Structure formats: structure tokens, C-alpha cells
Amino acid sequence: MQRLCLSLEDLRASLARANRYVLSFASGYDKWSLATGFDLSKLIQVVDFINVMTYDYYAAWEAPSGCITGPPAPLYGGWWFLSENVDSTMKFYACTTQQIKKLNLGIPFYGRYWNNVPNLYFDPLHRAAVSANGGNCEGDAIAWRDIPTSWNLSKNEKSY
Numbered sequence: 001m002q003r004l005c006l007s008l009e010d011l012r013a014s015l016a017r018a019n020r021y022v023l024s025f026a027s028g029y030d031k032w033s034l035a036t037g038f039d040l041s042k043l044i045q046v047v048d049f050i051n052v053m054t055y056d057y058y059a060a061w062e063a064p065s066g067c068i069t070g071p072p073a074p075l076y077g078g079w080w081f082l083s084e085n086v087d088s089t090m091k092f093y094a095c096t097t098q099q100i101k102k103l104n105l106g107i108p109f110y111g112r113y114w115n116n117v118p119n120l121y122f123d124p125l126h127r128a129a130v131s132a133n134g135g136n137c138e139g140d141a142i143a144w145r146d147i148p149t150s151w152n153l154s155k156n157e158k159s160y
Contacts, residue, residue, distance in 0.1 A: 012046050058070030
């Protein structure tokens with residue numbers, strides 16, 4: 001990823017010749033990919049901001065660990081992935097870059113749902129989803145504005 005840093009340095013130099021522009025990039029939450037693929041301590045010197053996309057920690061896709069339900073942007077960890085959360089991600093960026101004023105927190109304005117998920121009383125949010133017909137986990141995203149019209153929230157049931 002040294003090329004990314006060099007490209008951003010060239011872009012910064014080109015933009016500096018004209019009016020001052022804000023230079024930023026969007027970056028994901030996966031600390032393992034970031035640690036091996038990005039030199040955040042150098043990149044933060046070149047850009048004005050890093051937009052940290054702290055969402056889609058959990059979704060209806062198959063992963064090596066299976067399909068686990070959970071909030072799209074959990075503030076703190078659950079029993080399954082203790083460090084897969086917004087708090088842990090932002091601490092990683094803050095410690096790596098040492099420039100918290102240059103970090104923007106990206107949050108989702110949608111929810112996620114899964115079908116065919118067994119009820120676990122010890123953790124209502126983080127559960128293993130059952131694959132339908134041996135295929136991918138079933139589920140999707142729902143925009144925040146569609147929740148009142150798409151879901152019956154008046155039921156006397158627990159809903160997470």
C-alpha cells in the first residue's frame with residue numbers, strides 16, 4: 001500500500017497548486033487488513049481526514065467463522081467477536097495515527113435482519129444463523145425510514 005501513500009502525496013501536491021482542497025479517504029474497520037495493508041501513520045500525515053466506515057461488522061453473508069447475527073455497528077463487542085466493534089476500531093485508529101482530530105466516524109442509517117436464527121437466551125444479539133437449503137444465510141438490510149412500515153413494532157414480543 002505504499003503506492004496509495006505516494007498517490008495521495010502526488011494528489012495533495014497537485015491540489016495545493018490551486019485552491020486548498022480537503023483530501024480524505026474512506027477506510028474500513030478490519031484491523032487485520034489495515035495493519036498489513038495500510039501505513040496509517042504515514043497516510044494521516046498526507047490527508048486532512050480519514051473517514052472510518054464503522055459498519056457492516058455483521059451481515060447476512062457467509063464468513064469463515066459462519067454467519068453470525070449482530071448489529072451492523074456495535075458500539076462494544078458481544079460474546080462472539082469481542083474486538084469487532086466501533087470502540088475497538090476507533091481506538092485502533094487513534095493509537096495508530098496519534099491524530100484523533102483527523103478521524104471521522106461513519107455510522108449506518110439502516111438495520112439488518114436475518115431469518116432462520118435460533119433463539120439464544122444468553123445473548124439476544126449475537127447468534128449463529130442457520131443457512132437455508134445449504135446456501136447463504138438469509139437476511140437483508142432495511143433503511144431506517146422503512147422500519148415503521150415494514151415491521152410490526154407493536155407486538156408484545158422481544159425484538160432485537
